Amino acid sequence: MKHTPIAINTVASCARITRAGGRFGLMLLVTVFLGACSALPDKPLRADLFDFGPGHVSSQTAPRSPSAAPLALADISTHGGVLDNQAVLYRLAYANPQQLRPYAQARWSMPPAQLVRQRLRDTLSRSRPVLNAGEGPALNRGTNQSALPRVLQLELEEFSHLFEAPGSSVGLIRMRATLVESTPTGEKLLAQRNIAVSRPAPSADAVGGVKALTAATDAAIEEISTWLQQVP
Missing domain, CATH: 1.10.287 (Helix Hairpins)
Known part of the structure; x- marks a missing residue:
C-alpha cells in the first residue's frame, strides 16, 4: 500500500x-x-471528454452523384502547436484577445484537427468516394484507373470558444482549404478558399463552447462541400 x-x-x-x-x-x-x-488531498477530478456526437446515424446511404469524382483527403494541419493537443480552448476577446486559455476540466476525445477531419470525411462520403491521401497510387486512382484524384488539403487556424463579452460567446472555426491536382511535374493548384464560421454558444462554459464549435464545424463542412461542387 x-x-x-x-x-x-x-x-x-x-x-x-x-x-x-x-x-x-x-x-x-x-x-x-x-x-x-x-x-488528506481530495482525489483529482477526471476531465470530461467531448466530441462532435454520433453524426449521421441513418443506415440508409444517400445515392452518390455520378459526376462526383473520388477525392483524396489529406491530414489537416494546424497553425502552430496550440491545436495539437486535446484542450478545449477559449478566448476572452473583451479582455485579452491574443491569449488562448484551456478549460481546466474539459478535453476533446482527440485533437481538434482529427475530429474535424473525421467529421468532414463522414459528410463528404455521402456524396462521393473519399480516400486517404498518400496511401499509394493504386488506392488513390480515380474510377478510370488513369488519373489520381484531386487532393483536398486543410489548415485549421482557429478553433476556440470566443467570448465577445462576459455574457456573449460563440464557437469559432477558421480554416484554409486548398484543392490540388497531382501531375507528372508536381501538384497543380486548382482552387483555394478561406473559411470562417461562428455559431452562438448556449452557455458560457465548456459545454456551451463544445456545442457551439460542433455547430460551427458542421456549417464549415457544408460550405466546403458546396465549394467543391462548384470547382470545375
Whole structure:
C-alpha cells in the first residue's frame, strides 16, 4: 500500500499516543485520525471528454452523384502547436484577445484537427468516394484507373470558444482549404478558399463552447462541400 507523507506521519503519531495513555489515549487517537483524514488531498477530478456526437446515424446511404469524382483527403494541419493537443480552448476577446486559455476540466476525445477531419470525411462520403491521401497510387486512382484524384488539403487556424463579452460567446472555426491536382511535374493548384464560421454558444462554459464549435464545424463542412461542387 502506498502512503502519502501525511498518512505516514499520522500513523507514527497515533502509535505514540496509544502507548502514552490508555482510554484517554484511544479517544485522542480517534480525534487525530479523523482530523488527518480531512487533511488528506481530495482525489483529482477526471476531465470530461467531448466530441462532435454520433453524426449521421441513418443506415440508409444517400445515392452518390455520378459526376462526383473520388477525392483524396489529406491530414489537416494546424497553425502552430496550440491545436495539437486535446484542450478545449477559449478566448476572452473583451479582455485579452491574443491569449488562448484551456478549460481546466474539459478535453476533446482527440485533437481538434482529427475530429474535424473525421467529421468532414463522414459528410463528404455521402456524396462521393473519399480516400486517404498518400496511401499509394493504386488506392488513390480515380474510377478510370488513369488519373489520381484531386487532393483536398486543410489548415485549421482557429478553433476556440470566443467570448465577445462576459455574457456573449460563440464557437469559432477558421480554416484554409486548398484543392490540388497531382501531375507528372508536381501538384497543380486548382482552387483555394478561406473559411470562417461562428455559431452562438448556449452557455458560457465548456459545454456551451463544445456545442457551439460542433455547430460551427458542421456549417464549415457544408460550405466546403458546396465549394467543391462548384470547382470545375
